[in-house]
Amino acid sequence: xxxxxxxxxxxxxxxxxxxxxxxxxxxxxxxxxxxxxxxxxxxxxxxxxxxxxxxxxxxxxxxxxxxxxxxxxxxxxxxxxxxxxxxxxxxxxxxxxxxxxxxxxxxxxxxxxxxxxxxxxxxxxxxxxxxxxxxxxxxxxxxxxxxxxxxxxxxxxxxxxxxxxxxxxxxxxxxxxxxxxxxxxxxxxxxxxxxxxxxxxxxxxxxxxxxxxxxxxxxxxxxxxxxxxxxxxxxxxxxxxxxxxxxxxxxxxxxxxxxxxxxxxxxxxxxxxxxxxxxxxxxxxxxxxxxxxxxxxxxxxxxxxxxxxxxxxxxxxxxxxxxxxxxxxxxxxxxxxxxxxxxxxxxxxxxxxxxxxxxxxxxxxxxxxxxxxxxxxxxxxxxxxxxxxxxxxxxxxxxxxxxxxxxxxxxxxxxxxxxxxxxxxxxxxxxxxxxxxxxxxxxxxxxxxxxxxxxxxxxxxxxxxxxxxxxxxxxx
Amino acid sequence: xxxxxxxxxxxxxxxxxxxxxxxxxxxxxxxxxxxxxxxxxxxxxxxxxxxxxxxxxxxxxxxxxxxxxxxxxxxxxxxxxxxxxxxxxxxxxxxxxxxxxxxxxxxxxxxxxxxxxxxxxxxxxxxxxxxxxxxxxxxxxxxxxxxxxxxxxxxxxxxxxxxxxxxxxxxxxxxxxxxxxxxxxxxxxxxxxxxxxxxxxxxxxxxxxxxxxxxxxxxxxxxxxxxxxxxxxxxxxxxxxxxxxxxxxxxxxxxxxxxxxxxxxxxxxxxxxxxxxxxxxxxxxxxxxxxxxxxxxxxxxxxxxxxxxxxxxxxxxxxxxxxxxxxxxxxxxxxxxxxxxxxxxxxxxxxxxxxxxxxxxxxxxxxxxxxxxxxxxxxxxxxxxxxxxxxxxxxxxxxxxxxxxxxxxxxxxxxxxxxxxxxxxxxxxxxxxxxxxxxxxxxxxxxxxxxxxxxxxxxxxxxxxxxxxxxxxxxx
Numbered sequence: 001x002x003x004x005x006x007x008x009x010x011x012x013x014x015x016x017x018x019x020x021x022x023x024x025x026x027x028x029x030x031x032x033x034x035x036x037x038x039x040x041x042x043x044x045x046x047x048x049x050x051x052x053x054x055x056x057x058x059x060x061x062x063x064x065x066x067x068x069x070x071x072x073x074x075x076x077x078x079x080x081x082x083x084x085x086x087x088x089x090x091x092x093x094x095x096x097x098x099x100x101x102x103x104x105x106x107x108x109x110x111x112x113x114x115x116x117x118x119x120x121x122x123x124x125x126x127x128x129x130x131x132x133x134x135x136x137x138x139x140x141x142x143x144x145x146x147x148x149x150x151x152x153x154x155x156x157x158x159x160x161x162x163x164x165x166x167x168x169x170x171x172x173x174x175x176x177x178x179x180x181x182x183x184x185x186x187x188x189x190x191x192x193x194x195x196x197x198x199x200x201x202x203x204x205x206x207x208x209x210x211x212x213x214x215x216x217x218x219x220x221x222x223x224x225x226x227x228x229x230x231x232x233x234x235x236x237x238x239x240x241x242x243x244x245x246x247x248x249x250x251x252x253x254x255x256x257x258x259x260x261x262x263x264x265x266x267x268x269x270x271x272x273x274x275x276x277x278x279x280x281x282x283x284x285x286x287x288x289x290x291x292x293x294x295x296x297x298x299x300x301x302x303x304x305x306x307x308x309x310x311x312x313x314x315x316x317x318x319x320x321x322x323x324x325x326x327x328x329x330x331x332x333x334x335x336x337x338x339x340x341x342x343x344x345x346x347x348x349x350x351x352x353x354x355x356x357x358x359x360x361x362x363x364x365x366x367x368x369x370x371x372x373x374x375x376x377x378x379x380x381x382x383x384x385x386x387x388x389x390x391x392x393x394x395x396x397x398x399x400x401x402x403x404x405x406x407x408x409x410x411x412x413x414x415x416x417x418x419x420x421x422x423x424x425x426x427x428x429x430x431x432x433x434x435x436x437x438x439x440x441x442x443x444x445x446x447x448x449x450x451x452x453x454x455x456x457x458x459x460x461x462x463x464x465x466x467x468x469x470x471x472x473x474x475x476x
Numbered sequence: 477x478x479x480x481x482x483x484x485x486x487x488x489x490x491x492x493x494x495x496x497x498x499x500x501x502x503x504x505x506x507x508x509x510x511x512x513x514x515x516x517x518x519x520x521x522x523x524x525x526x527x528x529x530x531x532x533x534x535x536x537x538x539x540x541x542x543x544x545x546x547x548x549x550x551x552x553x554x555x556x557x558x559x560x561x562x563x564x565x566x567x568x569x570x571x572x573x574x575x576x577x578x579x580x581x582x583x584x585x586x587x588x589x590x591x592x593x594x595x596x597x598x599x600x601x602x603x604x605x606x607x608x609x610x611x612x613x614x615x616x617x618x619x620x621x622x623x624x625x626x627x628x629x630x631x632x633x634x635x636x637x638x639x640x641x642x643x644x645x646x647x648x649x650x651x652x653x654x655x656x657x658x659x660x661x662x663x664x665x666x667x668x669x670x671x672x673x674x675x676x677x678x679x680x681x682x683x684x685x686x687x688x689x690x691x692x693x694x695x696x697x698x699x700x701x702x703x704x705x706x707x708x709x710x711x712x713x714x715x716x717x718x719x720x721x722x723x724x725x726x727x728x729x730x731x732x733x734x735x736x737x738x739x740x741x742x743x744x745x746x747x748x749x750x751x752x753x754x755x756x757x758x759x760x761x762x763x764x765x766x767x768x769x770x771x772x773x774x775x776x777x778x779x780x781x782x783x784x785x786x787x788x789x790x791x792x793x794x795x796x797x798x799x800x801x802x803x804x805x806x807x808x809x810x811x812x813x814x815x816x817x818x819x820x821x822x823x824x825x826x827x828x829x830x831x832x833x834x835x836x837x838x839x840x841x842x843x844x845x846x847x848x849x850x851x852x853x854x855x856x857x858x859x860x861x862x863x864x865x866x867x868x869x870x871x872x873x874x875x876x877x878x879x880x881x882x883x884x885x886x887x888x889x890x891x892x893x894x895x896x897x898x899x900x901x902x903x904x905x906x907x908x909x910x911x912x913x914x915x916x917x918x919x920x921x922x923x924x925x926x927x928x929x930x931x932x933x934x935x936x937x938x939x940x941x942x943x944x945x946x947x948x949x950x951x952x
Contacts, residue, residue, distance in 0.1 A: 476905055
């Protein structure tokens, strides 16, 4: 007798003797167990011969219980499945008290399930989301591996806070109550574990550049952190980031890479997780129906994914985009919360979504942003006021990718750092890349959870990572 | 004219017009550039027509300089390569001052290169090591993906310090000089970012168990941390760990999985990185020659890898191993630093290596360890004194994998926690797994850097991770 997973079992031909272990999702009419083992969204129906099963066993077949079933795989009598198991033996491995088990066979709110994040993958929605997250991760690694990139692990604990991408968390092993102090009263970090003040990384990009300038094509995929007190549906204090970095590649190549990458990983999940996607597509559709017409999405989930894989991304300079926005209806009628008046302002999510969803009706890559609103390491254009930055905007989500060609000229980079008071000693190694064999190079960053939100249609970023870290919450 | 990487170029047929960008490794006789772009260990030879190249360009062709070369790919005249490029045009993209460039075309000490970790992948050894590290990472993901496992990202910042696997780093956003205090004078972490005291994770296992008990087969692959002040060649404060966890799998299944996994990922690098491995094999062989005969390894690197893939791992109980060690020559002759006298002691690296290298001459899995020397979550055997733990021992390195069947019985687990003063409130969610649908489950942990050390033959763990974090060091 072979022990299969349910995913395998559902593809077997009947009849044959089988055994299976899993968890009871529902048990109805003392007869029909819907059994799940996580290998697929689908349950297998196990038909219990209740007349010949002791009452005390039947009582223990409750939602959440772990069971070991032996029986015959047969063609299903009922609708909704092709095969089912005629149970000949059932052993209860682990009980689940129906009075206490938090995951009842009914609809729970996402808020409630967040408080039970250790159990929420026992629901269809969260098992589908986390399977998709896993597939997306693999698609990321596969894409880069297939295209000659090397995966590198950039450090999590960092002694440099130069990038300035956001507020950082301090990492320390000093006595928190009585830290050693210097003569001037400040904390003496030379006595700390690393001999200096250290923080959790906000980005692996600068380190990734060092490897791009030797190995050619590299990428990071690791956790990054922001100590920002924003408790929104789009922010996490701890999230995973993907950052490719490529030597000898300019901004146009960077756009090509990002577009190809995004299309490739989304195609991969469309091909490999159709059941989970169809379930999430329906879930989102049902949820949208409860909203007022005006707030509903025009596209269903799978349509939105195909919209990305099947359309060329429209490339538009920031300057063009500002013109479009300035002359747009919502701007003239003051429907935007932030009215666009002049060149140089940062775009808000409402502007990005207008460009993607209303104006161009396709994914958009904005490029050549004003230098003043972008990071110090971005390549200054010949106009002296814009940098070779790019942002990719997606329907429903706005910015999903941010990248740039990097400033490869030592003198220009030093000037920029000086203007922003970034000490050269902090980034001596980063400057070395411009001293020894510098060259054009580019890369981008993608917040992985944004991608998972897009691919699953989930509206809250807390629901696409196993155990979210947010202000006031580090449970589990 | 197609722009190839050097890896691609070396497989092209001559003659054809080509262009290439890369960094000069050496330039000799004003004629022969050894050019590298990181895509392979191998350089491509570019032959400069020095009589028709301006002297000021020739002068700038220095080690480390970035260049853009056009020319004709031709069959090589010289030895050591099949094709080379007859250069028709060379543009210097980025200079490299030969007086200042730290990476000279000579042998540098690993200590020196550690101080220049941002440039060390410009050497053969470190580019080979980091390419192998990347391939191994991909092999890990591929193995689990091919075998129906889901990748999960367990949290890095954790509010629980229950596992007790080692000293932890504190993560905080409080003012380090004047943290808010409670009435009793202790730090008031309720005012900190997460509303409680938080640390960097030492393991994702407990969280992985929550997903195994719903999705069936899962694994983590992420950074973990130890704030231990041990500055050795085998310890890092920040390292990457792989932790699979499988529902309905017992200790025997766990051993099968670990053996199959280790063989699979090592086979993968043998098949995909032969050039890098051959280089590292020779490097290690040369290094070993400088050692006294008695300290030299009996096997070359590639032989050692094949030794793992081609031999069944010998499974031996801790009790048997103690008997073997007690009666061994080095124990009787008091050659061990730690003499084995009685059942119950923890094994040292010298004992592990004796078992693998001298006694069994194959990889060894020790299992059923004394409960007292293992973690609280390991499944207690019926004898009441051993637990279903396993360690895998490898030649040259000792313990490389540690795992166990997990205690699935609520009452036994609670007793164990009580005995170790682990409060139940800390791990309420972990206990929930035993309350609702508990079942036999198992998993193991593998320090990724140990695997990279084994696969590359590098002797210091600081040399197999891009930017090592160790006591007094968080540079870059």
